[in-house]
Amino acid sequence: xxxxxxxxxxxxxxTNMITKFKDSFYLNFIKDDRWxxxxxxxxxxxxxxxxxVLIGIVIGFFVALVRxxxxxxxxxxxxxxxxxxxxxxxxxxxxxxxxxxIYYVIFASADISKVVVGIIAFGINSGAYVSEIVRSGIMSxxxxxxxxxxxxxxxxxxxxxxxxxxxxxxNVLPALGNEFIVLLKETSVAGYIxxxxxxxxxxxxxxxxxxxxxxxxxxALIYLILVMIFQxxxxxxxxxxxxxxx
Amino acid sequence: xxxxLQEPLIQVKGVKKQYGSTAALKEIDLEIHKGEVxxxxxxxxxxxxxxxxxxxxxxxxxxxxxxLEGVNITDKKVNIDEYRQKMGMVFQHFNLFxxxxxxxxxxxxxxxxxxxxxxxxxxxxxxxxKRVGLENRADAYPDxxxxxxxxxIAIVRSLCMKPxxxxxxxxxxxxxxxxxxxxxxxxxxxxxxxMTMVVVTHEMGFAKxxxxxVIFMDQGSIVEENAPEELxxxxxxxxxxxxxxxxx
Numbered sequence: 001x002x003x004x005x006x007x008x009x010x011x012x013x014x015t016n017m018i019t020k021f022k023d024s025f026y027l028n029f030i031k032d033d034r035w036x037x038x039x040x041x042x043x044x045x046x047x048x049x050x051x052x053v054l055i056g057i058v059i060g061f062f063v064a065l066v067r068x069x070x071x072x073x074x075x076x077x078x079x080x081x082x083x084x085x086x087x088x089x090x091x092x093x094x095x096x097x098x099x100x101x102i103y104y105v106i107f108a109s110a111d112i113s114k115v116v117v118g119i120i121a122f123g124i125n126s127g128a129y130v131s132e133i134v135r136s137g138i139m140s141x142x143x144x145x146x147x148x149x150x151x152x153x154x155x156x157x158x159x160x161x162x163x164x165x166x167x168x169x170x171n172v173l174p175a176l177g178n179e180f181i182v183l184l185k186e187t188s189v190a191g192y193i194x195x196x197x198x199x200x201x202x203x204x205x206x207x208x209x210x211x212x213x214x215x216x217x218x219x220a221l222i223y224l225i226l227v228m229i230f231q232x233x234x235x236x237x238x239x240x241x242x243x244x245x246x
Numbered sequence: 247x248x249x250x251l252q253e254p255l256i257q258v259k260g261v262k263k264q265y266g267s268t269a270a271l272k273e274i275d276l277e278i279h280k281g282e283v284x285x286x287x288x289x290x291x292x293x294x295x296x297x298x299x300x301x302x303x304x305x306x307x308x309x310x311x312x313x314l315e316g317v318n319i320t321d322k323k324v325n326i327d328e329y330r331q332k333m334g335m336v337f338q339h340f341n342l343f344x345x346x347x348x349x350x351x352x353x354x355x356x357x358x359x360x361x362x363x364x365x366x367x368x369x370x371x372x373x374x375x376k377r378v379g380l381e382n383r384a385d386a387y388p389d390x391x392x393x394x395x396x397x398x399i400a401i402v403r404s405l406c407m408k409p410x411x412x413x414x415x416x417x418x419x420x421x422x423x424x425x426x427x428x429x430x431x432x433x434x435x436x437x438x439x440x441m442t443m444v445v446v447t448h449e450m451g452f453a454k455x456x457x458x459x460v461i462f463m464d465q466g467s468i469v470e471e472n473a474p475e476e477l478x479x480x481x482x483x484x485x486x487x488x489x490x491x492x493x494x
Contacts, residue, residue, distance in 0.1 A: 147304055148341035152355040152407060153331035162354060166345050 028214040034205050038215075041201030042222060048118045048187045048197060053180050055123025060130025063087070065160060067131070068138045072146070073156060083131070090128035096189045098125055103193040114195045118187070126183045133175045137168030170241045177234035181227050188223075198222060253316055255280045255411055255442055256301060261310030263296050263466075270296045272466040274310070278411070281440040285453040285474070288463035289489060294446045297463070298415050301444065302326075302333045315410070331359060334404025338416040340396040342388040348375075348399055349384040352406050360407070367406070374402045378432050394425030398432050405436075412436065414445040450493055454478050462486045 029035040063083045070080035090098065099121040107117055141164050149159030191200035202219035206212050254277040263271035271293045278284055286294040299305040301312060303319065303326050312320050319329045343351050352371035356362040362370075375381040378398040388396055397417055404412060414433065418426045430452050437443060437456045447453060453460055454474045461471040464485050470477065478494075481487045 142341075144337060144339055144341040145343065148335075148337065148343070150327075151302055151304060151330055151333070151335035152403070153327050153359050154355065155327045158358065162358065163343055167343075170345065 024211055024214045027209050028205055028211060029218075032208075034208070037196070037201035037204055038198065038218065038222070041196055041198035041219075044115065044190070044195060045184070045187055045197040045199075046226075047115060048122060048190060048195075049180075049184045051119040052122035052126055052183060052187070055119065056126030056130045056179075056183065059124065059127025060134055061165075063127065063131035064134035064138060065157075067135055069156060069160075087128050087131065090125055095122070095125045095186055096192055099189060100192055114193055117193065118190050118195050122183060122187055125186075126179065129179050129182075130176065133172050133179060134168065136175075137172035138164055140171050141167050173234065173238050173241065177231070181230060184226060184230070185223060254278060254313075255282075255315060256444075257311075257313040258297075258301070259311045259313070261297070261300055261307045261312060263293070263300060263305060264308040269466050271300070271307070274468060276461070276468065278442065278444060280410075280442055281458075283437045283441075283443045283456055283458045284445070285457040285460045286444065286446045286463060287448070287450065287453060287460060287489075288469075292463040293466040294463045295415055298413050298444060298446045301413055302330050302335060304335070331355075331407050332410045334401075334407060334409035334412040336397070336400050336404060336412065336414045336417045338419050340388075340393070340400045340420075342396055342400055342403070344388050347385050347387055348380070348391075351388070351399065352403050355403070356406050371402070371406055374405055375399075377435075378402055392425060393421045394428045397421065397425075397429045401429075401432055401436075411442040411444065414443065414447070416446055416448065418447065418449060448493070450478070450490075462489065464489070 029038070063086065066076050066079045066083050070076050099118065102121045102124075103114070103117045138160075145163055145167070146159055149163045150156070154162065187197055188199035190197040191203065196204070198219055202215040205215035209215070256276075256278040258274050258276040261271055261274045262269065274293075274297055276297075286297065288294045296305055300307045303312070307320060310320070311318050314329050314332065317324065317329065319326060342348075343354075346354065349368065349371055352375070353362075353364070353367035356367040356370065357364060372381060372384065375384060378401070380395060380398060380402075383391060383395065383399075388399070391399065401412075401417075417433070418429050421429065426449070430449065433443070433445070433452075434456055445453075445457075457474045459471060460474045460477045462469050462477065462481075462483075462485075470481065470483050470486050477486070478490065481490055
């Protein structure tokens with residue numbers, strides 16, 4: 001008898017839980033179409049990350065090229081100096097501050113969309129880290145490769161493009177993948193300039209419904225899934241590039 | 247350009263190379279004529295590799311001039327990339343491009359630099375690959391080849407640019423002993439075809455057999471130069487005698 005009571009008790013406890021979960025889910029996501037905060041926020045996060053990654057890659061490769069050209073040949077002295085100032089400033093200050101300075105100071109009087117500001121800020125920030133990653137990749141390629149390219153008659157930039165960069169890229173792919181994961185998560189501070197990214201969306205729901213668990217965990221799960229999808233594709237690319245070698 | 251038969255292919259005039267306070271090369275003068283096979287020997291640190299690398303300006307001479315077919319290629323206004331196409335170079339460590347197939351290794355420079363079509367470049371590469379017996383490895387990657395095979399490919403890569411002179415920087419020093427022969431036989435064939443060659447090497451027997459002239463360097467200077475049989479059997483300077491007694 002006692003056992004039966006226990007089973008019944010457990011059962012009612014579980015139905016109770018499920019009902020609570022359902023209610024909470026309804027409150028946080030269904031009522032007043034609150035799921036739209038999540039989907040709109042997700043879209044903002046993805047747009048921010050995607051374009052910031054592109055800007056980061058362009059800046060990063062350019063800066064790495066300038067810096068390694070200067071290291072090897074002594075050319076591009078002024079550009080190299082500018083690049084070093086950029087690296088020092090960007091890596092020496094928090095990304096949140098860079099974001100706020102770009103929005104509230106630099107574009108203070110300009111009529112410009114916040115998303116664009118976010119893309120610029122996160123892109124400039126990421127470029128600094130990408131450039132050091134790419135530069136380490138360039139340095140990992142032995143001098144013999146540059147000499148072989150130059151001795152055939154390629155100039156410095158042709159050798160970089162056809163011979164050094166493709167090998168360097170393969171070597172730094174894991175580190176680059178890591179940088180983009182970091183960037184995706186770093187965009188979560190976009191709320192500081194009132195950009196409604198997915199983190200902000202979760203927070204807005206929390207402040208409306210006074211329940212923290214459901215919206216915050218949901219947002220965390222979405223980040224996790226995004227990162228896992230990204231990791232899958234980077235891993236695939238890595239394997240494909242490796243196959244090319246042997 | 248009209249090059250008279252008498253004019254040397256390469257002229258080295260008073261070339262010096264200074265690394266900080268140490269002089270790697272002290273006032274080198276040297277002429278290399280078309281069809282010559284010049285071997286440079288000497289103890290390590292004697293400056294022989296530095297001299298060779300100065301010839302195509304992989305190493306910038308501190309002073310002096312280097313003329314290729316009458317053109318001063320140490321002049322800063324000269325586009326050195328253009329003249330490097332006429333000087334093939336083979337390295338001790340092969341320096342093949344590991345991310346490309348053998349065929350791509352051989353065709354990329356002719357296609358990008360000499361404007362050859364893919365068909366032309368591939369046909370020429372395959373012809374030369376056949377000559378060194380590696381036509382069946384065209385689609386392999388460098389890491390799949392042995393050291394001797396890699397060095398033969400490296401030679402072919404330079405030949406694909408149809409150079410006027412080939413520079414060899416200790417081409418067999420990084421090879422296992424059983425692979426030295428296959429590389430030397432390719433070089434021997436080139437020499438027989440009257441390719442102009444400058445070879446830095448420790449292979450004295452090979453120098454004796456193939457060279458038209460041997461240069462002995464020590465401490466950054468050319469100490470003695472002569473025809474191989476004369477230089478090896480009748481060394482004049484004390485330094486060369488000591489060197490030969492150690493290596494022969």
